[in-house]
Amino acid sequence: MASASRVYLSPRVAPLLVLGFASGLPLALTSGALQAWATVENVSLQNIGFLTLIGTAYTLKFLWAPLVDRYAPPWLGRRRGWVLLTQLLLAATIAGMGLMSPSKHLFWLSMLAVLVGFLSATQDIAFDAYSTDVLRKDERAAGAAIKVLGYRLAMIVSGGLALILADRWLGWHNTYFLMGGLMALCAIATVLAPEPEEVARAPRSLALAVVEPLREFFSRKGAVTLLLLIVLYKLGDAFAGALSTTFLLRGAGFGLSEVGAVNKVFGLAATIVGALAGGALMARMGLYRSLMAFGLFQAVSNFGYWVLAVLGEPNLPFMALVVAVENLCGGLGTAAFVALLMALCRQEFSATQFALLSALSAIGRTYLAGPLTPPLVETLGWPAFFATTVVIAFPGLALLWWRRGEIRALDAPERQSQG
Incomplete structure (x- = not known):
């Protein structure tokens, strides 16, 4: 087992812990944490129910996945470029949610949360593609495990810990600022992560x-x-x-x-x-x-x-x-x-x-x-x-x-x- 566990120290596997954390961080901030914030600010139950629709992008992300295959930002390669772009935009939009409150700006806060969900789903598309491309075949299960670990840790931070921070220490606005800052820090891991050993050519057209x-x-x-x-x-x-x-x-x-x-x-x-x-x-x-x-x-x-x-x-x-x-x-x-x-x-x-x-x-x-x-x-x-x-x-x-x-x-x- 000791020799098998060394696969987690691979330079292709280890960065997936932080990237998996970045993948999982936005979900609770647009679902459970946002519903809790709306609840404590006495938003109506009917309006809180509509907030559950914010996560639709995660279900439909395959619709724009071909765009991620076909096009790439002009930095960090075909996969990491998308990951970095979405992480920086997520850092800004999550922090932007902290500038509003459910009781006063529910519509605009919901629209920003929808944008966070879309960007998060797009990050997932690019991150899943990157991990698929970068891992050697005997590293795939270890990479999957590290992704799960990072994602679960992020759910704890943005779900349970965020509620405690908002209630006892920081308040809701500063908690969302902090979560945006954490996302920005995750972008450092994206910059440092390696490119795949073999880089495939993108499809020649969007139709393809x-x-x-x-x-x-x-x-x-x-x-x-x-x-x-x-x-x-x-x-x-x-x-x-x-x-x-x-x-x-x-x-x-x-x-x-x-x-x-x-x-x-x-x-x-x-x-x-x-x-x-x-x-x-x-x-x-x-x-x-x-x-x-x-x-x-x-x-x-x-x-x-x-x-x-x-x-x-x-x-x-x-x-x-x-x-x-x-x-x-x-x-x-x-x-x-x-x-x-x-x-x-x-x-x-x-x-x-x-x-x-x-x-x-x-x-x-x-x-x-x-x-x-x-x-x-x-x-x-x-x-x-x-x-x-x-x-x-x-x-x-x-x-x-x-x-x-x-x-x-x-x-x-x-x-x-x-x-």
């Missing part, structure tokens, strides 16, 4: 930037089944997590503070440890074996919730263990899954292809697990539901086994050349 990513992907053997694998791989995990908090409160009988503490502490820590461990292990195991092993761990870990459901009375230490194991296995699976998305992208079109593949990966969580979980729970009850989530995970694993040749080929060439 739109059409060629799809044409190239669907020209591959098993393209449709690979897309189905992306939808199915974490589907069991998505079903198990969709109402996990509701289950712990209502189905297992734990208190709000107990669930909050365990989810925030054990859940977050276990996810980070799982992602980092996944990145280190995958450097030795390769893409296919990691996806299969971690996918099995994800599926089996859902049995912990089944045990909680049949116990009949709250058991806090066991609940903490279940949450920790489930999040640990989820972190392992996430590291391998993001590495798979990177591996499926061709460098010329990595911005567009990664944006499309990541949007596709959200289909199961958003359009299947979300709507279908409540009726399944009502029909089956909690114990049978969690047993069913284990079964839901296996079609994705079967599809992974079926396409094992294509998956192994994604990282075989470089592994052979290095060995």
